[in-house]
Amino acid sequence: MDPESRRKTLRMLSNGLYVMTSRNGERCGAATVTWVSQASFRPPLLMAAVRPDSNVFACLRVSGAAAVHVLGKNQEELARRFFAPTRTDDGGINGEPFRDGVTGAPILRGAPAYVECRVRQILDGLGDHALVVLEVVGAECREQVTPLTIAESPWEYGG
């Protein structure tokens, strides 16, 4: 296989940019993720590929719950904040105010929409990301926006 052909082709896959959050007791995890897709209508499932060394993965693996926040196309700065390791203080998670969701997952006040999910299955060890299957158990759409996509962002993640 020609690695350059593979890289170019995989970078033509279309993905959004989301912030995934989770909490395990006092520990919060939050990260910007892009490898996310719906995986079923009934029940409503998502599949997400998450770095196994991330705080958000450590939290969701134990708590069994996570939230996935949609970002608007003008919210690059919010996405950028969650590239950094998770740091929680009185100002929020990585400086973003939040409240507790019904699953316990932190809900970012600045996101236009989110789903709250229960972890249904984790496939770990196939590759360098863990594959997490999530069932949507709650949702709030505060505003219908044009979503931020990886293609229109300054970043690449794929190949």
Place this chain on the structure above:
Amino acid sequence: MDPESRRKTLRMLSNGLYVMTSRNGERCGAATVTWVSQASFRPPLLMAAVRPDSNVFACLRVSGAAAVHVLGKNQEELARRFFAPTRTDDGGINGEPFRDGVTGAPILRGAPAYVECRVRQILDGLGDHALVVLEVVGAECREQVTPLTIAESPWEYGG
């Protein structure tokens, strides 16, 4: 959970439109799919949610191989052809000419880029789509294009 909030939020997830093909002996399967994402860099993995009653799923489950074709943003008509059940004749699959890939999966001549994959794992029974984890073993990028996305198409698939 408010179903309308869930639907609106899930429809803000960003996805591309792809044609997935597979072959089991003389039987070919091909379908337009949108719930696809990369899932690992090393090894390069994709995750795809595929209707379990489709021809392409029937073929890839047995043969263990499939191809995923990227479409350009002007290729709505090609995507539309693979909404219909698979029909193979001298003119191709659903009228699209193809050749055999190294895995045996049909490679559409009209697609600007594709990856050929081996099935690594199938999760069936969690929802109304089967979750297929694919390892990329071949790729060809004939042309770097702006990819067709579900958001810019006339169609919706999510919620």
